[in-house]
Amino acid sequence: MFSTASAVHRTGPATFAGEIAPGWDILGNAHGGYVMALAARACAEATGRPDPVTVTGHFLSPGRPGPVAIEVRVLRVGRRFATASAVVEGGGRTLLAALGSFAEIDGASGPERIEAAPPDLPPPDECVRMEPTDTFPPPFMARVDLRIDPEDARFEPSPGPPRFRGWFRFPDGEALDTIGLLVAADAFPPTAFRSGLPIAWTPTLELTAHVRARPVNGWLRCTFSTRFITGGHLEEDGEIWDETGRLVAQSRQLALLPRHAPRSGAAAS
């Protein structure tokens, strides 16, 4: 389960150890949001603040199952926020660099104005569950419970901005904390698959997630969309809402486009 797969323990004043658990992969490469979760756990431990209010990860090398070492540098501890950076190493390579500000999200209210609504989805049982395979959908899909809106699950070109909408939760009723939201923010198929363009894969260069609230236990209602496929990159903007209809997180990732589509396949960094 996610809580054990993302656990870390302190090994020194600024170092933590964890493990990329088997099965958390996309074609053999560790899932990006999961590796970010390992980094965020270490930062949360180091700062004593449990919730990633805003965290950014840059993906440097693909991770493989096995032990990882996480070096954390606490940059500032303020009254509300603590900021830390983390570098995750595994298999002799630097996998991820992260930078985040952490707090204890207390649900205090304040001025509110929302110019959006959660996506209108059929119930989870009427959506298309992503079942894991050795290729696509990836093995990672066994670690999460992802249900895609039937309209999007045909993987046909979107009339408007390419997008995927659907439900997310961890299997077996495991509760999802704010660090688990980092996995949800990176769990859906690439929006480029609905662009109508010959794009085989879009490796993530960077992912930033903002957490606005702790989700209640249950399904998350998610939508990911792309407006700008240009300049060799595309963004994927995510919105994640909990069962009460509250926005719990926003995410944006920058992904690479293949340089010479469609022959070259995935882009190399």
Next chain:
Amino acid sequence: MFSTASAVHRTGPATFAGEIAPGWDILGNAHGGYVMALAARACAEATGRPDPVTVTGHFLSPGRPGPVAIEVRVLRVGRRFATASAVVEGGGRTLLAALGSFAEIDGASGPERIEAAPPDLPPPDECVRMEPTDTFPPPFMARVDLRIDPEDARFEPSPGPPRFRGWFRFPDGEALDTIGLLVAADAFPPTAFRSGLPIAWTPTLELTAHVRARPVNGWLRCTFSTRFITGGHLEEDGEIWDETGRLVAQSRQLALLPRHAPRSGAAAS
């Protein structure tokens, strides 16, 4: 001018020196995008890659005019991208932590699909120029040439998502490089001023900018909008287009809301 105000020079294997130049402030605090530009210059020098493809800054303390020291750590140098982190110190305080991936943007084409358009603006001469004052608009406005769409310049509540649209350039015909885009990404008044809510100020916690292309010399067409004022924070999403109508950058910042509006004024971090 910006190029001299943002210049840095190497002082050691991993250290750079620069200066927060006078006049680049908002009520005495150095402009956030400008401090990020100092960090980005140091990272670009250290990695040998001139363009910030994606860079994130976390604002830790307000900067004051005077010397700054920038510590850079190069995390990975790949074929296309190099990733580095930077910490900016000044006046005995840590001002900014940044993390970015840099490249040499070569304008190579690739698959393209754009689901948006540059904002439709009156010509710069028919927009409202932000003239610097000691308070608001801030002194910083003398360092840039910012023209706001007359419709937005009334600072009235937006019917839709709170937003500001307008033109940006550096004065005196100074060309703007990709690092200058970081200033543009943080130059407009807070969208919260058009929210209809009693919000006096929204300090930036984190800003991420993605650069898609090098802008041609001339005016930038910009739009900044907010859809989610909730959970004690708001996002500001920016889109920046050059005079050829090309998207050159996207930005998103997470800003703080005052905790007990309207009495407490600006939030403390």
